[in-house]
Amino acid sequence: MLESFFRPASIAVVGASRTPGKVGYDVLKNLIDAGFKGAIYPVNPNADEVLGLRCYPDVPSIPRTDATRPAVELAIVVLPAKAVPDVIDQCGEAGTRAVIIISSGFKESGEEGRALELELGRRCAKHGIRCLGPNCLGVISNADKLNASFSAVMPPAGNIAFFSQSGALGTAVLDVCAGESIGISRFVSIGNKMDIDESDLIEALGDDASTHVILGYLESINNGAKFMDVARRVTKKKPVIILKSGRTAAGARAASSHTGSLTGSDAAYEAAFKQCGVIRAQSVTLFFDYVRAFSTQGPPKGNAVAIVTNAGGPGIITTDTIESSALKMAELSPETRAALAAQLPRGANVHNPIDVLGDAHADRYRLAIEAAIRDRNVDSVIVILTPQTSTEVEQTAAVIADAAKGTPKPILASFMGSFSTERGARLLEERGVPNYAHPERAVQTLNAMYSYRRWTEAEPAAASAGLPTIDAAAVRAVLKENKGARELGEHQSGRIVDACGLCTPASILVRTAEQAVAAAEQIRYPVVLKISSDDILHKSDAAGVKLNLTDEEEVRMGFARIMQSARAYKPEARIDGVLVQQMVRGGREVIVGMKRDAQFGPLIMFGIGGIYVELLKDVSFRVAPLSRAEAVEMIEELKMSRLLKGFRGEPSADIGAVVDCLLRISQLAVQFPELSECDLNPLVVFEEGKGAVALDSRFSIQQHG
Amino acid sequence: MLESFFRPASIAVVGASRTPGKVGYDVLKNLIDAGFKGAIYPVNPNADEVLGLRCYPDVPSIPRTDATRPAVELAIVVLPAKAVPDVIDQCGEAGTRAVIIISSGFKESGEEGRALELELGRRCAKHGIRCLGPNCLGVISNADKLNASFSAVMPPAGNIAFFSQSGALGTAVLDVCAGESIGISRFVSIGNKMDIDESDLIEALGDDASTHVILGYLESINNGAKFMDVARRVTKKKPVIILKSGRTAAGARAASSHTGSLTGSDAAYEAAFKQCGVIRAQSVTLFFDYVRAFSTQGPPKGNAVAIVTNAGGPGIITTDTIESSALKMAELSPETRAALAAQLPRGANVHNPIDVLGDAHADRYRLAIEAAIRDRNVDSVIVILTPQTSTEVEQTAAVIADAAKGTPKPILASFMGSFSTERGARLLEERGVPNYAHPERAVQTLNAMYSYRRWTEAEPAAASAGLPTIDAAAVRAVLKENKGARELGEHQSGRIVDACGLCTPASILVRTAEQAVAAAEQIRYPVVLKISSDDILHKSDAAGVKLNLTDEEEVRMGFARIMQSARAYKPEARIDGVLVQQMVRGGREVIVGMKRDAQFGPLIMFGIGGIYVELLKDVSFRVAPLSRAEAVEMIEELKMSRLLKGFRGEPSADIGAVVDCLLRISQLAVQFPELSECDLNPLVVFEEGKGAVALDSRFSIQQHG
Numbered sequence A, B: 001m002l003e004s005f006f007r008p009a010s011i012a013v014v015g016a017s018r019t020p021g022k023v024g025y026d027v028l029k030n031l032i033d034a035g036f037k038g039a040i041y042p043v044n045p046n047a048d049e050v051l052g053l054r055c056y057p058d059v060p061s062i063p064r065t066d067a068t069r070p071a072v073e074l075a076i077v078v079l080p081a082k083a084v085p086d087v088i089d090q091c092g093e094a095g096t097r098a099v100i101i102i103s104s105g106f107k108e109s110g111e112e113g114r115a116l117e118l119e120l121g122r123r124c125a126k127h128g129i130r131c132l133g134p135n136c137l138g139v140i141s142n143a144d145k146l147n148a149s150f151s152a153v154m155p156p157a158g159n160i161a162f163f164s165q166s167g168a169l170g171t172a173v174l175d176v177c178a179g180e181s182i183g184i185s186r187f188v189s190i191g192n193k194m195d196i197d198e199s200d201l202i203e204a205l206g207d208d209a210s211t212h213v214i215l216g217y218l219e220s221i222n223n224g225a226k227f228m229d230v231a232r233r234v235t236k237k238k239p240v241i242i243l244k245s246g247r248t249a250a251g252a253r254a255a256s257s258h259t260g261s262l263t264g265s266d267a268a269y270e271a272a273f274k275q276c277g278v279i280r281a282q283s284v285t286l287f288f289d290y291v292r293a294f295s296t297q298g299p300p301k302g303n304a305v306a307i308v309t310n311a312g313g314p315g316i317i318t319t320d321t322i323e324s325s326a327l328k329m330a331e332l333s334p335e336t337r338a339a340l341a342a343q344l345p346r347g348a349n350v351h352n353p354i355d356v357l358g359d360a361h362a363d364r365y366r367l368a369i370e371a372a373i374r375d376r377n378v379d380s381v382i383v384i385l386t387p388q389t390s391t392e393v394e395q396t397a398a399v400i401a402d403a404a405k406g407t408p409k410p411i412l413a414s415f416m417g418s419f420s421t422e423r424g425a426r427l428l429e430e431r432g433v434p435n436y437a438h439p440e441r442a443v444q445t446l447n448a449m450y451s452y453r454r455w456t457e458a459e460p461a462a463a464s465a466g467l468p469t470i471d472a473a474a475v476r477a478v479l480k481e482n483k484g485a486r487e488l489g490e491h492q493s494g495r496i497v498d499a500c501g502l503c504t505p506a507s508i509l510v511r512t513a514e515q516a517v518a519a520a521e522q523i524r525y526p527v528v529l530k531i532s533s534d535d536i537l538h539k540s541d542a543a544g545v546k547l548n549l550t551d552e553e554e555v556r557m558g559f560a561r562i563m564q565s566a567r568a569y570k571p572e573a574r575i576d577g578v579l580v581q582q583m584v585r586g587g588r589e590v591i592v593g594m595k596r597d598a599q600f601g602p603l604i605m606f607g608i609g610g611i612y613v614e615l616l617k618d619v620s621f622r623v624a625p626l627s628r629a630e631a632v633e634m635i636e637e638l639k640m641s642r643l644l645k646g647f648r649g650e651p652s653a654d655i656g657a658v659v660d661c662l663l664r665i666s667q668l669a670v671q672f673p674e675l676s677e678c679d680l681n682p683l684v685v686f687e688e689g690k691g692a693v694a695l696d697s698r699f700s701i702q703q704h705g
Helices: A023-033 A081-093 A111-127 A167-179 A198-206 A224-237 A249-259 A266-275 A284-294 A312-323 A334-343 A362-374 A393-405 A422-430 A439-457 A472-481 A490-499 A513-523 A552-569 A610-616 A628-636 A655-671 B023-033 B081-093 B111-127 B167-179 B198-206 B224-237 B249-259 B266-275 B284-294 B312-323 B334-343 B362-374 B393-405 B422-430 B439-457 B472-481 B490-499 B513-523 B552-569 B610-616 B628-636 B655-671
Strands: A010-014 A039-043 A074-077 A098-101 A130-132 A138-141 A146-149 A157-164 A184-189 A213-218 A240-244 A304-309 A380-385 A411-415 A507-510 A527-532 A545-549 A577-582 A588-597 A601-608 A619-623 A675-685 A692-694 A697-701 B010-014 B039-043 B074-077 B098-101 B130-132 B138-141 B146-149 B157-164 B184-189 B213-218 B240-244 B304-309 B380-385 B411-415 B507-510 B527-532 B545-549 B577-582 B588-597 B601-608 B619-623 B675-685 B692-694 B697-701
Touching (some): A023 A039, A023 A146, A074 A081, A081 A098, A111 A130, A157 A167, A157 A198, A167 A184, A167 A213, A167 B312, A198 A213, A213 A284, A224 A439, A240 A266, A240 A284, A249 B312, A266 A619, A284 A439, A284 B439, A304 A362, A362 A380, A393 A411, A393 A422, A411 A422, A411 A439, A472 A655, A490 A507, A490 A697, A507 A513, A513 A527, A513 A552, A527 A552, A545 A552, A601 A628, A601 A655, A628 A655, A655 A675, B023 B146, B074 B081, B081 B098, B081 B111, B111 B130, B198 B213, B198 B224, B224 B240, B224 B439, B240 B266, B240 B284, B266 B601, B266 B619, B284 B439, B304 B312, B304 B362, B312 B439, B334 B362, B362 B393, B380 B393, B393 B422, B490 B507, B513 B527, B513 B552, B513 B577, B545 B552, B552 B577, B601 B610, B655 B692
Parallel strands (some): A010 A074, A074 A098, A098 A130, A157 A184, A157 A213, B010 B039, B010 B074, B074 B098, B098 B130, B213 B240, B304 B380
Antiparallel strands (some): A138 A146, A527 A545, A588 A601, A588 A675, A675 A692, A675 A697, B138 B146, B507 B577, B527 B545, B527 B577, B588 B675, B601 B619, B675 B692, B675 B697
């Protein structure tokens, strides 16, 4: 469907202008200059001709030249915002399939604009017209000689597609592409994303043969589920690299005042990107660094890197960076070392990093690079050059480019310098070898490529088969009984946890000391007493918990004290009573939670022990529904995960039970959208094979209307 | 003293050659080409004349032209390694004060070279000659028109001094300086650092008026104490930025095979750099990024940053990066906001980031930048430009440069682009405004500048006044009694801890169950029993600890079990007996340790709780002797430090007692160099005012010979 944007048979520029510097002029001029082969129709009621083309007063006046096609396939609109909805009706009449609304003054400009954008959306839907923008820069498709944008710069042709939510950042990126020979297949400025959004584009670009890498700059995502569905598929075919801003709270505020979009939590984006294989560039620098390599080289099969260098110092720096990443220094095979020792001069290092010495000419580089490529222990090569007296910069660049051409193993270069290395660097660029001014950046890029390779090889997240199921009817019953509640107390929450098939400690809600003693005897000593009140969520703060009570006397005293402290803590609190609970001993405390994200829906959270979560932010997130592999990853990802695996001679915790709990809470969240938050805190995990029990839980319910 | 290297009256090039491409030719040619004003004497027995200069057969043949000066003040030696020591004798005869040994083939090349370097050192010492190298590139001093190196590139003049332990990295940096107009005052390649090392240079460059910033690349430091002493003083006057490689174990191995130096632990470097205000660049990219700003702008007074941008997206990215650093987004004053609102068009954002909108000309940037500078809530400004249709790139660059000239507040620019921004970027460079292709790097640089500013304003680390003292005589007595031991068991270690004025639990060493019961009664129940054996250091692994024994029966049984398990664990272990110890309850466990680093001497270590140390590597290090402020920093620096400060309603721990302990262990380490390692693990810290007690300790003793 989006093909009408990239390769239309005919284009109308509605609001074409004869005044250079005006957007209506620039767009038309760009269309003509880029050499578009189809029909171009300027539309402007006050002109007969613009830039040598016949001008029409409105879209319906444009004659149909081919009975099988509409008169205007794509319309580009540059009129003031208020005039735009009516133009859509005209386009509808002319059979137009696609419009690009460059005009601003919509959602991004306040209430009035927001209303106008809603109207615009209605008109497009009515006529079945797909719309890009409003408030965008337009579209470029190099293969189709189409520049339907007001970008002053036309980037060179290449295999990278780039879409941007920010017009200005789009401009800056195109400017870098033009200045540094980075080739673009298609560029799309998505503006306010009223209709066509990032997911539509990733889908379309995934099928575009001229595009090998998809790049995007995003400040928000319209529809998280759609994005994940599309990205999960497309990333298996080609890399999708996203620069997403609004990481911090202040950044998110700036983003939302800038585009008028709700941005959602960055943790959700981070989780969603991981779950669908999107490569997230953490900075603009990395964005470009990644692009250079992903567009020219295949990702490495494994993580073993060989370094070839004419300088020891940079070799050490590179080694440091490799060792701090998921990559490792390749262990060269005895054959490779023997071959290097035989051919390189005395003093050269034939271990990795391979040091060809400061006086190395290009031929010595060739020897070393070829030996490294041949070595089965080597998955990729980084070639470092410093400009010394006898260094042959350009010849060495040619040697590297030749080597890169003959092997599927990625080769990245780092020519360190400027004055003497510039022409060599240019040559590498032209011949498709990514080159980095500093070797650390080559390593970071290679690391991202390796991680992408693992994604493409991983089994797709399994479907629901084999996942645990929950007792939905029982959950529904609890929710029905508590209709109108915004928060469920511990007792009601416990019933939901039970219905999910998870263990909870035996517990009885009581209102008097007498009842407490009876309950304790039924449950068996020792027991725990806990205040039960929807108004007291942090029970410890209210001194509302007594642990390990071993006889009747302790239970009586505990009951009295808890009631007293709770009243002192919050005199107005409505108190349901006190929960008498089996005392659970031993095990490791973990936290399982769920929060509903505005963009991505239910976000499952996992952490080990309260203090790590609070002090270290050592938590992991994934968007539900979770696959079993994703649940396992959530645990592995934590810095403190070793605590669960038999740290310091302790027995390993029942990690299977944690995975099971994550999967059940994921099911619950997916099946009951009215649950807005939940917290199992703590879930106590016993040693392997002995399961886990949810000691305390809390659910929040979304009230509609 | 080093002035003879930078501005000698006369120079001999020993090993001058007539063959272009040879080092002996390049050095002489560079000297002549750079326009050196003093006398230049080629020395070569096989030539009468080189490059138009009269050539001498040896150094003593060079005639004295000024009775008050030696015939040759500086000699540059480019002969094969073996011939070098005799040249030193000749130089001694000629009254030479300084030699640069460019020749390689010394320590870096193996045993034979190592011996030759020792000999070279002896000859230099005998004649009182200072030596740079061997195995180095030479020296450049721009102010003195001196290029006494074989660098093919002469960097432009400026205020940055740069020394490098790697010749190749030196070359690469000079090449970047030449290509990107980064001005150098002095360049020194320090090679093997046989005599002159990084500390000598930092000292000398600290006093050099032409140098405003000192840069260095290091793989190792010769003498940690000397380095810290010098750096602590010089960094108060001017920034010292160091790129230190060998961060990882593999990197350190590569470094030591490259230069033949022992590199010491990276933790020690990191600690030493912090303690003496050295700015550590974590990558080559940051190295250059820092240089650009530190050499042109003063550091900001505070951490509030204003952003001026013509693009929303990059503004958000920059906000994210600021919020993730020690910097913060400035809150603009109402006056500034009013002024901006009055002068900028509708739609412009007058909060920070200040968005001057995509169609901003240079004058709108001027308004916004000037308003930001005037605002007392703003300490620094980052100006972002993306090249849009009406953007005036060069005029905006001029506006920024003008503004930067008129204010002490640092202004950093980020012109995003390449094709359209290149000339603007060049103009900024020329006019001394640091410019970054991506705004994140401007933020990171500003963050380093702010941190440097705080260092220059901090009180110098106090002298020993007011620090706690230890009972050195008592420590000496313990060490004497245990002469020959490599490890002290818990009992002897406890005596040292006592002598340091730290608390230890009451404890008695016993050999029978009877004695254990008697000891427990003397100490009072409850008690702890611990195996005491120098051969069993990890007591828990041997099941050699029983806690909380409350009566005679438990003590008897505990004693029997411990002896049994210890024998099973390690049948050959020599067992001193069992330690009966007061049971200490409550408190937070921390670890205080000391390890002697090869370069920096005693390194004090602090961590909270064993699992954080092991799993999170959440530990801090400082080189002893510690000041009180440094001891406090060691605690603050930990991710888990909040655990000590009354986290979640618990009372705050006695942090003063921890500081006291760190200071006492620091004293101990300084006064007793024979102690190679120590561990107080755990030190139990009680609530504020209640002190701390070292529950277990361990000392290792260095045996000489």
